[in-house]
Amino acid sequence: MPRLTPADASLILDHVVGDPSTPAAAANALLAELPFPSRPTRRLLRSVLLRRLGSDPVSPAALDTLQLLASLPTPAPAIAAAHLAVAAFLAASAPDFDAAAGALFARPDGRARRAVDEGGDPALVSPEAVAVADQFEAAVGNAFSQSVLRGLWGGRAAAEERVRELLVAEWAAIGPSQLEVAAERIVGDGAVETWRAAEESIRAKYRMLAGEERAREILSRLEEPTSNVNPISTPEVHKVLDALKSSCADLHSAVEDPLPAAKAAADEVLAARMDKAVDINAEEVNNQAASCSAAAGPSALNNQGEASRKGTLSSLMDWNSTARTFQWEDSLDPEGSRSQSHIPHLPSPRRNQVSPLQLADNKAKRRRARKWSSVEEETLRKGVDQFGSSNWKDILIHNPDVFIGRTAVDLKDKWRNMMR
DNA sequence: TATTGGGCTAACT
DNA sequence: AGTTAGCCCAATA
Structure with a gap:
């Protein structure tokens, strides 16, 4: 048996780690076992970043990962929303708002500020992101603004959802x-x-x-x-x-x-x-x-x-379209959900200045139905074997790399369907 | 907060 | 028109 050459190792890692259905345990074992290529393929690099982000979606480290991802060619459009949501959450949820908001959003060297402001990464730069950065910067030392921003951006679940949406889009577009x-x-x-x-x-x-x-x-x-x-x-x-x-x-x-x-x-x-x-x-x-x-x-x-x-191919289409379904439903345009619903948009500065209480009016849009893959079904079967058929959350959190974009309720519903 | 059963809807036959 | 898979909602513990 010939020895495994670095080139072979690179091919294997590119193929297996870059496959979204490869479980995290398998991918990590392979990464630990094989020499990591000195010049990894883009697909390998991207998949390693996505896996890192998937296991730790909302944290300072996640912000680094997001910025690295944004620097790769053709990042998914969702990355801007995910990056902004994570940065804003980190500031809004910090015990010391002033210190965190300053470190992240102060001009010119705040970590998130540098990324979204002029000269930053094109995938992250936008007037909306700059507007949010301005709001955080201006809120330093202003208790009322802080409480508003905490209400708007302080939810971990919302930030995580943005990251999950990005992961779905990125994995769907990772290519052969x-x-x-x-x-x-x-x-x-x-x-x-x-x-x-x-x-x-x-x-x-x-x-x-x-x-x-x-x-x-x-x-x-x-x-x-x-x-x-x-x-x-x-x-x-x-x-x-x-x-x-x-x-x-x-x-x-x-x-x-x-x-x-x-x-x-x-x-x-x-x-x-x-x-x-x-x-x-x-x-x-x-x-x-x-x-x-x-x-x-x-x-x-x-x-x-x-x-x-x-x-299978049509489910691929579903996967893609779901990847572009954004739940950022703050559009002021009553018909906005029709033609451009797949175009991500950030909360407008205008919108951000109203009271958080009005957010309660926003009804979440129905997610687009995405067909279950055979890998998801198999993982669910094993999960039920392992945890029983009433511990959906356990099954979900033990397979975050398989159940991308699924909730515990989705798992329960799918199981009900499979048992019919 | 997680789980549950009923209900809704888009996409099929 | 009837069926189904996937998703949502609200009650419950």
């Missing part, structure tokens, strides 16, 4: 792993061009990776343009070719595809290494590969024509 991209090139939709450019010796390797059935499919598509002009393409030749193809197909239908079994074996090895059993079966892994990126992963080829694939 390097392995998935490579697999897509070799066996996915882009395979024909890759194979066309490859020499015979390289194609032989591709055949091993793709499996014979898929390899024949790709090669047949590759040969199509030339076979049309083949001078010996006669009806007799076609007859023989068809006979060959069908006998070949018979042969292959009798031989089991080794890939799913290999995946299952790999999962077992992984599970055995975890303190906590992580027995995701091969089918689950397939689902995850499809749901963590729009590109067909290496395993997609084993499931071609499977009807459920469509369901």
Whole structure:
């Protein structure tokens, strides 16, 4: 067995840690075991930050993580709201408001001030954020303003909700792993061009990776343009070719595809290494590969024509749209929820100056229904086994990386549905 | 505050 | 029109 090279370790970490359905315990064990790449992929870097944020969503450390996340390319729009909510909560909930608000929002060097003011990170800079920073700055030494700001921003749950919304959006947009991209090139939709450019010796390797059935499919598509002009393409030749193809197909239908079994074996090895059993079966892994990126992963080829694939892809759409559902319902526009409901917006300065009491009028908007993934269902089953069917909160907090955006009531409702 | 059962609604068949 | 999954609400302990 060859030694694991740093490049291999990087591929594995990129693929597994970057997969949102990989449980925290498994991701952490892998991160502890394998050398962390000196030049990690963006996906790996992002997923490590997201996992850190998920385990500690509202704290000074979380503010650091948010600022790091904002500096990565194309952060989710929700990051501005999450960053502002965490910073404002830290100031509003501090025992010493003046000290905390000053350290965070005072010009020019407050931690949050530097991030949201001109020259800060573009993902965090906005007039709204600056307005809030101004309010906190101005409230230093002003007891009345402080009490107003405490009412507006002092709720940990609200700040955490903003962070959770960000996590959902970020995980949904994390994109395919390097392995998935490579697999897509070799066996996915882009395979024909890759194979066309490859020499015979390289194609032989591709055949091993793709499996014979898929390899024949790709090669047949590759040969199509030339076979049309083949001078010996006669009806007799076609007859023989068809006979060959069908006998070949018979042969292959009798031989089991080794890939799913290999995946299952790999999962077992992984599970055995975890303190906590992580027995995701091969089918689950397939689902995850499809749901963590729009590109067909290496395993997609084993499931071609499977009807459920469509369901998985549509749930991916749900996931995305949910990721952009913001519950910051302070819009003064009575029709604001119609067309731009997916565009995050921060509380306007104007809105922030009214009494917190008026917030009571705001009715929370219904969350968009998001289909439960098979990983969530499986985790719920195990949770009920472990904690019983009336400890939803326990199940939830022991699986924060799986139940992203779910509440204890959601778990209860899902269980009720599963028991029907 | 967590759990619970009834009720609502969008998305299906 | 009927069914279902996911979510919300309000009562309860």
